[in-house]
Amino acid sequence: MNDIEFAKRYYAAWNARDIDGILALYAEDIEFSSPYIAALGFAHDGVIHGKAMLRAYFERALDRAPALTFSPEAILVGARGHTLVYRNHRGERVAETHEVDTAGLIVRADAAYETA
Numbered sequence: 001m002n003d004i005e006f007a008k009r010y011y012a013a014w015n016a017r018d019i020d021g022i023l024a025l026y027a028e029d030i031e032f033s034s035p036y037i038a039a040l041g042f043a044h045d046g047v048i049h050g051k052a053m054l055r056a057y058f059e060r061a062l063d064r065a066p067a068l069t070f071s072p073e074a075i076l077v078g079a080r081g082h083t084l085v086y087r088n089h090r091g092e093r094v095a096e097t098h099e100v101d102t103a104g105l106i107v108r109a110d111a112a113y114e115t116a
Contacts, residue, residue: 007084010025065089
């Protein structure tokens with residue numbers, strides 16, 4: 001898998017608000033964690049499982065943030081995937097770590113947000 005090409009597809013899909021393009025990056029059995037998952041009432045532990053729930057979560061996020069955009073800052077490559085570091089539309093720095101399968105789909109993702 002080419003991590004740089006993956007990152008380009010990731011940012012293009014999010015910045016175009018293309019839900020199908022976004023979801024095409026994830027495996028059916030995705031495990032996704034973010035502090036916003038609990039805040040939006042999806043799972044008290046901040047973790048969701050499966051693409052159907054991921055779709056619902058991303059759709060709500062896109063609805064709640066019509067100005068949502070991601071501005072890339074860095075890509076860090078590891079043995080099982082990569083971490084994308086970017087700024088969102090609120091200027092928050094985000095690090096999203098993706099573990100990928102042999103097909104190049106995200107099977108596990110963990111989003112972390114910089115605190116002031």
